[in-house]
Amino acid sequence: MLKLGVNRNMYELYIKRKLDVILSLTALILLIPLFVILALLIRIKIGKGVIFKQKRVGKDEKVFTLYKFRTMNNKRDKKGKLLPDEQRLSEFGKKLRSTSLDELPELINILKGDMSIVGPRPLFPHYLPYYTKEERLRHKIKPGLTGLAQINGRNTLGWAERFQYDIDYVKNITFLNDLKIIYKTFVVTINRLNVLSGKELTMPNLDEERSDTNAK
Numbered sequence: 001m002l003k004l005g006v007n008r009n010m011y012e013l014y015i016k017r018k019l020d021v022i023l024s025l026t027a028l029i030l031l032i033p034l035f036v037i038l039a040l041l042i043r044i045k046i047g048k049g050v051i052f053k054q055k056r057v058g059k060d061e062k063v064f065t066l067y068k069f070r071t072m073n074n075k076r077d078k079k080g081k082l083l084p085d086e087q088r089l090s091e092f093g094k095k096l097r098s099t100s101l102d103e104l105p106e107l108i109n110i111l112k113g114d115m116s117i118v119g120p121r122p123l124f125p126h127y128l129p130y131y132t133k134e135e136r137l138r139h140k141i142k143p144g145l146t147g148l149a150q151i152n153g154r155n156t157l158g159w160a161e162r163f164q165y166d167i168d169y170v171k172n173i174t175f176l177n178d179l180k181i182i183y184k185t186f187v188v189t190i191n192r193l194n195v196l197s198g199k200e201l202t203m204p205n206l207d208e209e210r211s212d213t214n215a216k
Helices: 010-030 032-045 091-098 106-112 125-130 135-140 159-170 175-190 206-215
Strands: 051-057 063-069 116-118 144-146
Touching: 010 032, 010 106, 010 116, 010 175, 032 063, 032 091, 051 125, 063 106, 106 144, 116 175, 125 206, 135 159, 144 175
Parallel strands: 116 144
Antiparallel strands: 051 063
16 A cells, blocks of 8 residues: 555545546546447457557556557467557557547546546556655556646656656645646647657656666
8 A cells, every 4th residue: 555645635535536527427428429439430440349458557556447449459470479569550540549539438437436537647557666755656646537747748758757747746736727737638639739659659668767777
C-alpha cells in the first residue's frame, strides 16, 4: 500500500467522484452511436478484437484493466512473433490516436471507479520499480483520462517533465483546475497538438531509460 502524505480537500473527497460518474455516464450514453460506428470501422479496417485490454497501475499502485479501442493489428512474422508496433499501427489506427478517439472506452474505467476524468495517466506495472519516492505521489490518486501533462506537451515530454506535472496536479486538486484541464484538453484534442506515434516516438520506455541511467 502506498503511504505518502498529501492533504485532501472537500472537492477531492466528496465531489470529484460524483462528477466523474455523472460526466462519464452522460458521455457514454450520448456517444453510443459513435461507439458503434468506430467498432464497425475497427472491425473492417484492423480486424477482430475491437476493444484492446491492458494492465495499468491505478490508485495506491493497484493494477487494473484499461480499455481502449484497438489501433494495431495482430500481424506476426514467420516465427509467430508479433511485428514491431510501428508495423502493426495502421493509418486508421493513427487517426484514432491523433484524435484520442481510441481512449473513449476509458469512460467505462471511470464509471467503474478505476480512473477519474482528470489525473495522471495510468502507466505500466513494470514501471513501478523505477519511480522516485516523490514521483510515486502520482499513485496517491486515481489515474485520469487527461491531466496536466496531456495539456502541456503530451507525449512530446520527457519522463521527468511528465512526472513533475503529475506531482503538481496531485498537490493542487481543485474544481477550478479540473475545469481548466478539461477545457484545454478539448482544445489540444481538436487541434491534434503534440501527438506522436509509431516511428515518431523517440522517448524510450521508462524502465529502459532508467535502467540505462543506472548502468552508467
